[in-house]
Amino acid sequence: LNTGISFRRKETLANMCDERARMLQDQFNVSMNHVHALAILVSTFYHGKEPPAIDQKTFGEYTERTSFERPLTSGVAYALRVRDFEREKFEKKHGWTIKKMETEDQTLSQDCDPEKLDPSPIQDEYAPVILSQETVAHIVSIDMMSGKEDRENILRARASGKGVLTSPFKLLKSNHLGVVLTFAVYNTHIPQNATPQQRINATVGYLGASYDVPSLVEKLLHQLASKQTIVVNVYDTTNASSAINMFGPNEIDTGLLHISSLDFGDPARKHEMRCRFKNRP
Template sequence: MNSQAVDKRREMLASMCDERARMLQDQFNVSMNHLQALAILISTFHHAKEHSAIDQITFARYAERTAFERPLTSGVAYAVKVLHSEREQFEKQHGWRIRRMDPTEQTPAREEDADFDNQETSPVKDEYAPVIFAQDTYKHVISFDMLTGKEDRENILRARESGKGVLTAPFQLLKSKRLGVILTYAVYKSQLPSYATPAERIQAAIGYLGGIFDIEALVDKLLHQLACKHSIVVSVYDTTNPDAPISMYGSNMTGIGMYHNSTLHFGDPVRKHEMHCRFKQKS
């Protein structure tokens, strides 16, 4: 190929890759905005009222009916802050025990066991974050203490002290074992001023709303909506640690030939993401 043709091809790859990156980022933004609105809805109708207007059935139905507003998520879940002094009362009120996510969760035989099991019960801690509401696809996380899972814990702690939406690195979700990332927003007591300090935020936090992004399935769906989807190969990476990128979507092969790298911004400045594109046929 002459150099002019190579330039042309490079330009084409760049514009196709940028277009896909922009689409993904737009859909991510839309999803993120609706998660924030859902956090406000919970604060208004669950916490700010004497008697909550939301229970699991109402939440699941509302989440399902508004799922189209969060195109990259496969579900949402809401966990509440429970202090140790409130645990007994909380468990009595809900009719279940707060459970820990690790390590018995790994044993499939135990997982289907609906019986309460001391091994599964969350050990004594200062505070807990059990899920109380979930979209039906994630009903199985109800009663699990999200502070007992590494990625969930880090996200909750970071969300509540920043007041911003925060993202996990891609990790294997409970039960489905699918790769996902979770975006968390903290819900606060009353109106917290925007200039509140991290300590004030931690104190005022009452719950944590998480959106579960099923990157594999949903990015695929998104890319298939574009024409000529077969001519390029797309991969998405979490490149927060540049020495150890985590594949979020697409083949991990490094491959040869021309490639283009489009930056993605998923709203959490702590995490970095990139989209890599190549032509299918060598060039």
């Protein structure tokens, strides 16, 4: 009898966990597809027209009105590729200087007014944000290549032509861990089988979305009204020996554990969901 109960208990946990993992993965996939479509929108209307047929006002309005299409995201933005030789002309045209991203201790020691950010030091190239959804307006003019995680994403996105994800890190103006999804925008219609070097050469900018994981996953799980029953954690397990807890409390061993796999579409990153019952039987 006891083994029958414990078998059913195990099955219940597995079903609940798999259902939640699937929901999260599906919602992530939906929003990833829409971010990809936004990259094509920018390619068509910003780079495909002379002068560009999309400005901040249009991009801001359009992304706000279509935000329901991108569940779990806290905002989207477009960063332009600017080489050092064009920097002066670019800055004159926009009326601001390209800014350096603040480190975490700078954020703690001063209020983060974009007017007070330092100009980006000289580099071969930059990725200043020129278009943004209102929710992430604070990243406009910041060089996304001056942040470690954003920079790695940009380099990987443009060489691969795929949507790529960062490791979890503390997003600007947020108190929790989040991830950034990046798609490169290319100038000409490049073939599916283009080499990484051809892709890098044809890159004109980067469309990115930020995911504030704790608040957005909380919202998702809340809809399922099972919070009394199970504890859910989401981990980045890319580095198997030091998994990063992206969502949920610090793990406490309450016996039965079920792990459901999560696929967020970037083969270079591994994620999983871990579920436990709140109470022992």
